[in-house]
Every structure is written in structure tokens, then in C-alpha cells.
Amino acid sequence: MSKIEVFYPNYSRKAITFSIDDGNVTMDKKFIDIVKPHGIRGTFNLLSDNLNAFDAQGYRDFYDGFEISNHVKYHPQPFIDGVEYKITDAPFCRESADYSLTYKTDVDGLYYISKGKSWRFGCGAKDYIRFTKECNDELEAIFGEGSVKGFVWPYGKQPNMQVYEELCKMGFYGLRITGNTVDKDGFAIPKDRNNWSYNANNTALLDVAKMYEEYEDDGELKFFCFGVHSFDFERSGNWNELVEFAEKYGDRPSDYWYCTVYEAFSYEDAVKALKISEDKVENTSDIAVYITVDGVKRIVAPHSLVEI
Numbered sequence: 001m002s003k004i005e006v007f008y009p010n011y012s013r014k015a016i017t018f019s020i021d022d023g024n025v026t027m028d029k030k031f032i033d034i035v036k037p038h039g040i041r042g043t044f045n046l047l048s049d050n051l052n053a054f055d056a057q058g059y060r061d062f063y064d065g066f067e068i069s070n071h072v073k074y075h076p077q078p079f080i081d082g083v084e085y086k087i088t089d090a091p092f093c094r095e096s097a098d099y100s101l102t103y104k105t106d107v108d109g110l111y112y113i114s115k116g117k118s119w120r121f122g123c124g125a126k127d128y129i130r131f132t133k134e135c136n137d138e139l140e141a142i143f144g145e146g147s148v149k150g151f152v153w154p155y156g157k158q159p160n161m162q163v164y165e166e167l168c169k170m171g172f173y174g175l176r177i178t179g180n181t182v183d184k185d186g187f188a189i190p191k192d193r194n195n196w197s198y199n200a201n202n203t204a205l206l207d208v209a210k211m212y213e214e215y216e217d218d219g220e221l222k223f224f225c226f227g228v229h230s231f232d233f234e235r236s237g238n239w240n241e242l243v244e245f246a247e248k249y250g251d252r253p254s255d256y257w258y259c260t261v262y263e264a265f266s267y268e269d270a271v272k273a274l275k276i277s278e279d280k281v282e283n284t285s286d287i288a289v290y291i292t293v294d295g296v297k298r299i300v301a302p303h304s305l306v307e308i
Contacts, residue, residue: 008257018042027230038250045071045152048138067260069150073135076121078160125162152176187222198227
């Protein structure tokens with residue numbers, strides 16, 4: 001039987017992408033201006049209530065070439081399982097508010113809740129799902145129907161099982177949590193897409209990227225994703241490391257496939273859908289798959305087959 005090997009569209013086995021939260025346009029512009037000229041692509045995770053810098057066309061132009069994902073309207077934390085929230089009708093004053101209480105906001109179902117000695121938005125499970133759906137609808141009104149397919153937890157995955165179970169039913173291709181996975185799974189495409197995270201944040205970017213570059217080809221498709229906010233580089237004062245990353249790992253299309261998170265996951269799905277027999281390789285997906293047959297490059301077009 002012929003030897004069949006699978007590759008990304010550029011006949012490499014290593015993908016590079018990113019997952020950047022919150023939609024801070026000032027910092028996102030700085031980020032984009034660094035990575036885009038080097039061909040690096042990825043996903044921006046946005047809050048629909050935060051889109052007030054441009055009109056719809058302006059946002060489409062600003063994030064052109066990148067994926068848009070759902071980061072939940074208002075960036076709330078769902079009420080944590082087992083925690084009692086004491087809701088008060090007293091007006092909220094950030095300077096004098098009681099950290100043991102939960103205060104109403106002007107938005108129905110949205111509250112000010114304490115986190116240590118700070119405040120953030122919070123809500124119950126039903127309202128969290130409502131805000132998630134509203135975010136999808138409002139983002140797609142800007143970026144196009146069906147364009148928002150991924151979900152990213154604000155504050156990382158939260159211990160509210162009702163919310164988690166509902167999110168899993170909503171049809172997202174994945175639910176991203178928070179935290180550096182480094183090379184925990186050998187830089188494999190995440191196996192649990194409802195609990196996946198990036199390999200490196202801004203503080204670990206160059207170190208983990210070097211590990212990725214040096215990782216030997218074991219015949220499997222590899223995945224490198226970095227995050228988590230564009231403003232992290234500003235706060236840490238290490239934009240120079242993003243510049244170094246882009247200059248070193250961008251502009252290398254024969255070594256790396258530059259893709260969005262959705263594209264990486266979708267390509268893996270297409271590979272898994274291949275039907276390989278002794279005399280043919282059949283592609284049952286909507287995505288072209290790149291293979292070699294005994295070392296000879298072949299492209300298996302969507303819903304077609306190649307004889308071997």
C-alpha cells in the first residue's frame with residue numbers, strides 16, 4: 001500500500017496563529033501593524049458592546065483577514081456555583097461600595113460583583129447565555145452572518161456548570177479558556193476543544209516559539225497559538241518581543257502555515273474525514289487537503305478523490 005502523509009496547505013506540518021481578547025482598537029492596531037506585514041494571522045475575540053470606535057465597514061476593514069470570535073457582551077463573570085450573591089438595591093459607588101454585596105447595573109440582569117478589592121460585571125446563568133447570544137448576533141451584524149463561530153471565556157473558564165453545558169450546546173467550534181499550555185500535548189491541535197488554551201502569552205512567547213521551531217517532525221500536524229491581550233505587550237513593555245517574533249517566525253510560508261484558530265481546527269476535521277483505501281484517498285469535507293503519496297505531492301479537492 002502507498003505511503004500517505006498529510007500536511008497543511010503549504011506542505012508544512014506546523015501552524016501558527018493567535019487568540020487576542022477584548023478588542024482594544026488602539027492596542028490591536030499596534031499588534032496588527034506588527035504581525036500582518038509578516039503574514040501572521042489569527043483570531044480576535046470581541047465584546048459587541050465595546051465596538052464604538054468605527055462604523056460597521058470600519059470594523060470590517062480594521063480586522064480584515066482575521067477571524068472574529070465571541071468574548072461575551074459586557075465581559076461578565078457568571079455567578080459561581082455554590083457562592084451566595086447578596087443583591088442590594090443600594091446605588092453603586094465604586095469608591096464606597098461594600099465588597100460583600102452585589103449591586104444592580106442599568107442593564108437588566110447585569111450586576112457589579114466583587115473580585116477581591118476590585119469590581120467586575122457578573123450575572124446569572126440565563127443572562128450569561130443571553131449576553132453570549134446577543135454578542136453573536138451583534139458581531140455578525142457587523143462581520144457577516146455565520147462569521148462568528150468560536151467562544152472565549154472572559155476571565156478564563158468559570159465554575160458554573162449550567163453555563164458551560166449551555167455553551168457546549170450552542171454550536172461553537174470550541175470554548176477557549178486561559179493559560180499557557182506550552183508543549184503539554186506535543187504542540188498537537190487541542191484534543192478537547194471545549195477546554196483549549198493558547199501555548200504562550202506575551203511573557204513566554206519567544207521561549208515557547210523556540211521550542212516549537214525545534215520540535216521534530218513526528219508526522220502529525222502541529223499547532224502554535226499565542227495570546228492573550230494586545231495590551232499585555234503595552235503593560236509589560238515588551239512590544240519588542242512581538243516584533244522579534246514576527247520578524248523571526250513570519251514570512252516563512254514553507255515552514256509555517258499562518259491561519260486563524262477556526263481554520264486550524266477545520267483543517268484537522270477535514271483530515272479526519274479522509275477515507276483512505278488501497279487505491280484511493282477520498283475527501284468528504286468542504287476543504288482541500290494536502291497530502292503526499294509515496295513522497296509525491298497531491299491535493300485532494302473537496303468532495304473528490306485521488307487514485308493512488
